[in-house]
Amino acid sequence: MAKHSPVIGRYVTIDVDGCEYKVFYLQNGQGVPLVCQHTAGCHNHQWRDLLEDEEITRHYNVIAYDLARHGKSDPPLNKEWWKEEYRLTADHYVNFIVAFCDALELKNPIFMGSSFGGNVALQLALRKPDRFRAVIPVEAAAHAPGFFLDVWRHPHANAAQVCASGVWDLMAPQSPDRDRWLTWHYYTQGSEAFRGDLYFYSVDHDLRDSLAKIDTRRCPVVMMTGTYDYLTPPDATEKTAAGIPGGIYIEMEDIGHFPMSENYPVFRVYLREALRIIRERTG
């Protein structure tokens, strides 16, 4: 008897700012859509354990997509993308997510993302508060400078290993070896996109002067950061949440920058709390 997972994968083609993207996503569950964004230079398999968490999928339609240029989502099919340096902008990133949610006809989804996915969750709360039921920015901050580095794709080094081992100590030493090495493995696969993603993460994303404009009555914001995250340390997230009227901050003990991927049993405790808060606020 074959041991199949309940998770299914599909492609959907969308148009974003004139770019034709054939987007791959994984889906399982029913109820409130919970749209999940992976971290920079990675892909949707980071959400593998959430996608199979029966307690969550009983009430939530979990959808984890690959952003264009990541995993099984190709670069734009109608562009000569190889002739330009890839630099992800906040505008394009927001438009991509909205176009994806529109294509799947998702009503009032919750958006959750980690790292550069967490930062775009803040952008969505600011720009599209009526399109999303709530956002859960994980390992995010109003501003995250310092990681847009040339070394991620330097031709004299093994970019796959530089990216994978360069993010190694973004994870907590307590996280299980198996899951830390899986995360390392994923990071060997996305080195060409990593640096371009980090243009958004460290350069184009800067909401330091805009936090007070986020309306959490229309779109609640529940931020979560792990104590071992050196890139977006807990105090950076706490300060960001404090700058958002009604913003909520949850600190996650003994976990790092890739919580859903490096130690899901710990992460799910905090995620359930975040979802409980959102239920209370949105019904």
Next chain:
Amino acid sequence: MDIRDWAIRYAEASDADPTIGAMARYFTCTYLFDMSDAKAIVEMVDGKVHRINIAPQPMDPWDFALRASAQTWREFARAVPRPMFHGIWAASFRRDLRIEGNTLVLMQNLRNFTLQFELLRKVGVPV
């Protein structure tokens, strides 16, 4: 721990580590550990510790160096380091670790060097 004993333990741990051994063939570089109260230059050749110079002189060469206070090195050596002492990136972003020299060589050997650095949690430090 005497730095001589440390060097022996560090070399033995590194040479016996199966995760380093799995991809060690081209792990060749020379680096300085500057622990303030102790210094050592580690010379790696094809994945094995070729030599550890426990009394470096000013003109002794290295590719890259890691410099921090003795207290930071003791934090690195905890079995489970506290946050921000759990790696060279964390400690250079948030604590007093300075990475100097030809960092491209560090990047070329990053997978194995990262694993080797974490051996300090088992081996300890001589400061």
